[in-house]
Amino acid sequence: MKKVLSLILTLALILSVLSFAAADDLPTITIMFHGSNVTDDKAVLEKVNEYIADKVGAKLEVIWGTWGDFDEKSVKVLEGADKDVDIVFTSSWSDDEYNSFAKKGYFLKLDDLFAQYGADLIAALPEDLMKAATIEGAEGKGVYAVNGFKDTATQNTWDINVTLLNELGYTVDDVKEKGFFGWGEIFAKAKEVKGDSFYPFLVEPVVAERMVTNSIIVSGDGNANLLSLYLNPDDVSAEGPYGNKLLNKFATPEYKAFVEKMHEYYEAGYIDPALSVGETSNDCRANHQKDASYLIGTQVYAFGYEYSPDVLSRGVEVQFLPCTEPYMDSTVSQGAMMAINSASEHPEEAFKFLVLLNTDPVLMTLMNYGVEGIHYTLDEDGLVVFTDERANYSPWTNGVGNVTLLPDTKDEGKGFRESFKAYYSTGKVIPSNGFFFDPEKVETEMAQLANVNAQYALALDCGATDPETELPAFLEALDGAGMQAYLDEANAQMDAFMAK
Amino acid sequence: MTTINPSARKKIKAGSFSLNRFGPGAQAAFHIILALFSLLCIIPFIFVVIISFSSEESIRQVGFSFTPVSWSVEAFTYTFRLGNALWRSYFNSFLITIVGTILSVAITILYAYPLFRKDFRFRGFFNFLSFFTMIFGGGLVPTFVICKSVLGLSDNYAALIVPMLFSPFNVIIMRTFLQTAVPTELIEAATIDGSGEYNTLVRIVLPIVKPGIATVALLVALSYWNEWFLSLLYLNKNMDIMPLQYLLMRMQRNADFLAKNSSMLGADAAKAVAQLPSQSLKMALVVFIVIPIACAYPFFQRYVVAGLTIGSVKG
Numbered sequence: 001m002k003k004v005l006s007l008i009l010t011l012a013l014i015l016s017v018l019s020f021a022a023a024d025d026l027p028t029i030t031i032m033f034h035g036s037n038v039t040d041d042k043a044v045l046e047k048v049n050e051y052i053a054d055k056v057g058a059k060l061e062v063i064w065g066t067w068g069d070f071d072e073k074s075v076k077v078l079e080g081a082d083k084d085v086d087i088v089f090t091s092s093w094s095d096d097e098y099n100s101f102a103k104k105g106y107f108l109k110l111d112d113l114f115a116q117y118g119a120d121l122i123a124a125l126p127e128d129l130m131k132a133a134t135i136e137g138a139e140g141k142g143v144y145a146v147n148g149f150k151d152t153a154t155q156n157t158w159d160i161n162v163t164l165l166n167e168l169g170y171t172v173d174d175v176k177e178k179g180f181f182g183w184g185e186i187f188a189k190a191k192e193v194k195g196d197s198f199y200p201f202l203v204e205p206v207v208a209e210r211m212v213t214n215s216i217i218v219s220g221d222g223n224a225n226l227l228s229l230y231l232n233p234d235d236v237s238a239e240g241p242y243g244n245k246l247l248n249k250f251a252t253p254e255y256k257a258f259v260e261k262m263h264e265y266y267e268a269g270y271i272d273p274a275l276s277v278g279e280t281s282n283d284c285r286a287n288h289q290k291d292a293s294y295l296i297g298t299q300v301y302a303f304g305y306e307y308s309p310d311v312l313s314r315g316v317e318v319q320f321l322p323c324t325e326p327y328m329d330s331t332v333s334q335g336a337m338m339a340i341n342s343a344s345e346h347p348e349e350a351f352k353f354l355v356l357l358n359t360d361p362v363l364m365t366l367m368n369y370g371v372e373g374i375h376y377t378l379d380e381d382g383l384v385v386f387t388d389e390r391a392n393y394s395p396w397t398n399g400v401g402n403v404t405l406l407p408d409t410k411d412e413g414k415g416f417r418e419s420f421k422a423y424y425s426t427g428k429v430i431p432s433n434g435f436f437f438d439p440e441k442v443e444t445e446m447a448q449l450a451n452v453n454a455q456y457a458l459a460l461d462c463g464a465t466d467p468e469t470e471l472p473a474f475l476e477a478l479d480g481a482g483m484q485a486y487l488d489e490a491n492a493q494m495d496a497f498m499a500k
Numbered sequence: 501m502t503t504i505n506p507s508a509r510k511k512i513k514a515g516s517f518s519l520n521r522f523g524p525g526a527q528a529a530f531h532i533i534l535a536l537f538s539l540l541c542i543i544p545f546i547f548v549v550i551i552s553f554s555s556e557e558s559i560r561q562v563g564f565s566f567t568p569v570s571w572s573v574e575a576f577t578y579t580f581r582l583g584n585a586l587w588r589s590y591f592n593s594f595l596i597t598i599v600g601t602i603l604s605v606a607i608t609i610l611y612a613y614p615l616f617r618k619d620f621r622f623r624g625f626f627n628f629l630s631f632f633t634m635i636f637g638g639g640l641v642p643t644f645v646i647c648k649s650v651l652g653l654s655d656n657y658a659a660l661i662v663p664m665l666f667s668p669f670n671v672i673i674m675r676t677f678l679q680t681a682v683p684t685e686l687i688e689a690a691t692i693d694g695s696g697e698y699n700t701l702v703r704i705v706l707p708i709v710k711p712g713i714a715t716v717a718l719l720v721a722l723s724y725w726n727e728w729f730l731s732l733l734y735l736n737k738n739m740d741i742m743p744l745q746y747l748l749m750r751m752q753r754n755a756d757f758l759a760k761n762s763s764m765l766g767a768d769a770a771k772a773v774a775q776l777p778s779q780s781l782k783m784a785l786v787v788f789i790v791i792p793i794a795c796a797y798p799f800f801q802r803y804v805v806a807g808l809t810i811g812s813v814k815g
Contacts, residue, residue: 030737035772039585039739063736067772068753072732080645084654085736093764154766207763217764282759286773300766308767310774331764398768 027346028059029353031087031338032074034094035396036064043371044393051363055356058349064395071095078106081343086350088341089399090145092219092334092436098135098145099220099334099436105138107145107339113351114143120359124402125149128429132333135436145339146354150398151302151420152333153326153427156211159202159289159297163316168193168295172319175296180212181261183296187270190295199272201265202294204285205461208262211298211323213254216430218246218490219330220437224450225457226483227490228252229432236327237428244432244498246490248483250457251475259460259467266463276462278454292316303423307412326427330436336399357401364405368397384409435497442489445482452477545790552576552783559779575780579788585747590788592657593725593743600661600724605717607665612674613701618684630668644733657741659734664723670716677712678705714803718796725793748785751776 041062049059063085065073070089074096077085090098090107101107114122122130129147137144160172168189175186183201190200206225210216215228228249230240249255265271274284288294292314301320305311311318340350356363369376369384370393376384384407397403408416439446456474459465522530551564555572562569579586614620615627638646643663653659682705690700706713731746755776762769 032736035768061737064739066750066754067757068750068755069732071757073736076641076644076733079641080648082645082648084648093761151767204763223760278759282762282773283755283779286770286776289770290774299770300763302767305767305770308771310771396768396772 026053026057026059027349028061029056029086029344029346029350030061030063030084031350031353032063032065032070032077032085032089033395034065034070034074034089034091034336034399035067036399037066037394037396038062038064038392040392043374044366047371048363048366051366052353052356056349056352058346058353060353065089078341082341083343083345085341086344086346087338087354090337090339092331098337098339099438102135102137102144102339106342107137108342108344108347109137109139109142109144110146110340110351111142113348117348117352117355121146121355124359126152126425128152128328128433129333132330132434133337145337146358146401147334148336148338148398148400149358149402149404150336152335152424153328154216154332155301155322155324155326156207157299157301157320157322158211159294159299160319160321161292161295161297161316162319164190164194164292164295172321176321181257184265184268187265187268187295191269196269198293199270199288200295201270202285202288202297203271203275203462204281204298205262205275205458207298207300209249209255209258209461212258212261213252214240214324215249215254216327216329217331218437219334219435220439221490222439222446222450224446224453225249226449226453226478226486227437228255230254231324231327231430233324235428236324236430239431244494246437246487246494248475248478248487250460250471250478256467256471259463259471262461262463263465263467264463271463273464276459276464278458281458289314292318303420304412304416307416309411312411326424328427328429329433333433336401338401354401359402359405361405361407364400364402365407368395368400368403368406378407379410381414382407383414432494432498435494437490437493439486439489442482442486445486448481449478449483449486452481548783548786548790552780552787554780556780564779572780575784578781579784586744586788588740589742589744589747592660592741593745593789594792596657596660596727596743597721597724599657600664601717601721603661604665604667604670604720604724605713608667608670608674608716608720609701609706609713611666612671612678613705615671615675616678616682617687630666630671634668648734654734655736655738655741660727660730660741660743661724663730664720664727667720670719673719674709674712674716677709677715681709681712711803714800718800718804721796722793725789744785744789748782748789751782751785 041064045060045062052058052060063073071094074088074090074094076082077088078096078101088096088107090096090101092098096106098107110118125147126149129149129152130143133143133145133147134141135144158175160175162172165172165175165186168186170186170189175183178186187200191198194200213228214231214233216231217225218227218229221227226249227246229244229246230242230252232238232240262271266276272284272288274280285297289297290310290313299305299320301322306318306320338354340347340354344350357367358364369386370390372378374387375389375393376386379385386409397406404417404421406417408414452474456465456470456477460467460470460474547564547566550566550568551559552575553571553573554565554568555570555574558565558568558570558572611626611630615623617623637643647653647659647663651662653662686704686708687700690704695704726745728743728745728749731742732749735742735746754772758765758769758773758776762773765772
């Protein structure tokens with residue numbers, strides 16, 4: 001027995017020594033992405049490592065986080081100060097929230113690295129993005145992440161099934177002219193032609209509310225989703241009807257008018273009841289969009305969405321009618337960033353890699369679209385045509401970095417990236433851009449309010465409950481849960497921000 | 501060695517038989533209640549099978565239904581086309597469950613046996629040591645750090661097996677079982693006959709506590725088969741060793757996440773939702789997951805029933 005044991009231990013010792021001896025001398029940096037759908041990255045990583053060996057002086061390994069597991073994994077990595085992960089995706093909306101994590105000291109302050117290696121990167125990114133990344137963190141004011149250059153402005157649009165609309169004898173101009181409050185007639189016609197089981201108005205209720213009332217997401221308000229900041233629909237860079245004041249979303253006349261109309265549409269059978277239930281809402285919307293069984297829907301838009309396969313495959317003409325011009329707010333300007341883990345042992349290499357990734361078209365294309373000849377081919381016009389292998393390698397394009405470096409694909413057409421850049425360079429900045437609500441002091445209220453919100457808001461937004469009785473009950477419940485304290489804290493922070 | 505005379509055992513049973521008997525009315529009532537209960541257990545699974553064979557259009561039109569508008573085997577042909585990813589994770593699930601169960605049962609027995617032996621001096625201490633972890637745990641992050649950085653449990657099969665090897669609950673079950681089923685005299689007799697400690701455990705004690713081993717093995721096998729959280733924590737780069745449960749869980753979590761964040765992600769979410777697998781595919785995977793473990797039950801059942809009744813027979 002003892003002999004066997006000692007033999008095993010000796011073998012284990014020899015093996016571990018051997019494995020160290022075989023290790024390469026280039027350091028390995030590990031990057032963690034969000035939203036990927038990657039099952040085979042061997043070919044890509046081989047090429048990437050060949051390419052970056054001299055330029056960065058490191059080898060790359062990737063953790064392909066998916067939508068469902070990224071939050072949990074990244075939080076664990078950062079809280080546990082896991083030195084094996086160097087670069088982590090972060091943003092204003094996911095659980096490893098940029099502002100709060102930078103404050104907790106999980107992210108490295110990058111200002112010195114920017115000064116030393118980052119000149120190319122600063123030149124490649126719009127100034128507003130650099131500004132949006134500059135926040136108050138654990139080591140004072142500075143940049144704690146490399147901001148990705150993606151769609152840098154938000155635009156909410158009405159998603160219109162033009163084929164059906166024309167069939168009913170209307171045009172997009174009619175839709176525009178009549179506006180949300182005057183669509184009853186068009187919906188009635190659709191119901192008459194397509195039958196009783198057809199629901200013409202396919203909304204994502206919370207988005208519809210923002211579109212009709214011209215309110216925006218307030219960063220930091222989180223899942224509670226209680227605050228409204230109203231835009232000026234004619235010029236988003238000017239102040240809205242209430243200035244920069246944050247309001248209780250549900251207590252405004254704008255909101256009341258919206259839910260009353262929604263209730264009218266719902267009662268008339270224009271809205272699918274499945275949309276008013278959280279669990280089924282998204283599936284229902286995706287399914288109706290897929291087989292184009294809707295007339296007017298809502299869509300948070302990104303330039304070029306109409307060329308994406310899921311819109312093209314609907315088999316009808318689709319047009320996206322914007323409610324406002326694209327605007328840049330705090331949420332979108334921190335939509336996809338890459339931060340360096342403060343526990344990382346190779347911060348310099350990690351930063352150099354991020355610079356290269358965001359400035360070098362070869363590397364960006366490789367990481368994002370894969371290897372030419374395997375994951376895509378180029379047609380005679382130099383446009384990217386994806387092969388079947390792409391199914392095994394589809395990172396989340398916007399989550400990788402500077403998408404303006406990517407070549408045009410065949411679906412998008414030639415010149416797409418140029419028009420993309422041009423489109424977003426027109427995006428206006430709202431007056432309170434850069435404001436983040438920090439709910440730390442009112443966390444208890446926030447949790448209670450979020451519960452109240454979950455009970456009432458979706459059904460009201462969707463029109464499923466009667467605002468006559470439900471809205472006052474909702475407002476009363478919010479007051480009871482400490483809405484005023486929450487509002488006061490938010491507005492105090494906003495005033496302090498605007499005073500700067 | 502002392503053994504119970506088989507004819508004597510029969511007599512005991514025959515004697516108590518009439519006392520345990522119910523009248524026909526009560527019999528019928530019990531049968532009906534139990535039948536209803538088994539229906540409650542089995543109907544959800546039948547429902548899942550039906551959904552997995554429903555066509556996408558049907559789900560879109562009437563939702564989940566026992567009588568779909570149209571049938572389709574699309575979900576299953578799709579899972580077979582998943583090919584390698586599916587079979588590999590299927591294989592992983594089996595490997596983890598089998599290796600994990602064998603190791604875990606071995607450890608449980610080897611820990612529980614000394615605790616049962618009254619002549620073991622540090623009984624109280626080791627009892628406390630295992631019992632203590634049932635009340636106080638290290639918490640998720642410290643556990644994660646220890647497992648990953650100190651023990652090197654990351655991106656390997658060990659990461660999916662080792663954290664669940666020892667369960668104080670199973671040790672307690674095993675120890676109690678040993679106490680009820682194995683008389684101290686038996687071990688003394690074996691010692692007098694010249695049997696060593698290992699021989700006593702393997703040849704004499706283990707055959708008697710087979711039902712207990714089967715109970716613990718079933719519990720452990722089930723928890724290994726259903727485990728996905730360890731994969732979420734410890735698998736980062738090496739997705740080749742992902743078990744089937746995690747494959748399914750990931751689909752579900754992706755859908756949930758996109759539903760929650762669709763208004764933040766906008767067009768990206770819409771694109772991602774379009775790539776998600778269909779409902780019927782998920783149900784098809786559930787069928788794949790349930791069948792092997794459902795097949796394992798009959799093998800364990802014999803022992804489990806014996807395990808449940810053994811204490812009372814001895815009375």
